Amino acid sequence: MTSLDKLSIGDVMTVRELEKNSRVRRRLLDMGITVGAMIKVRGKAPLGDPIEIGVRGYRLTLRKEEASIVLGE
Secondary structure, rough: OOEEOOOOOOEEEEEEOOOOOOOHHHHHOOOOOOOOOOOOOEEOOOOOOOOOEEEOEEEOOOOOOHHOOOOEE
């Protein structure tokens, strides 16, 4: 498994797990980043933070720290 922050622009992944001991886990779940969701990396800032993703038909911007708890294939 790899984390969302490690993907490149254009990569797609299926969420398999969110780290359980994260303080932002509940917020990500509320935004639709749940197990089984397909995520596409749409863009990254020049230094890699923040990351723009597409999930469930909408665009979302996450900080690199938040993206690192999203694990998938």
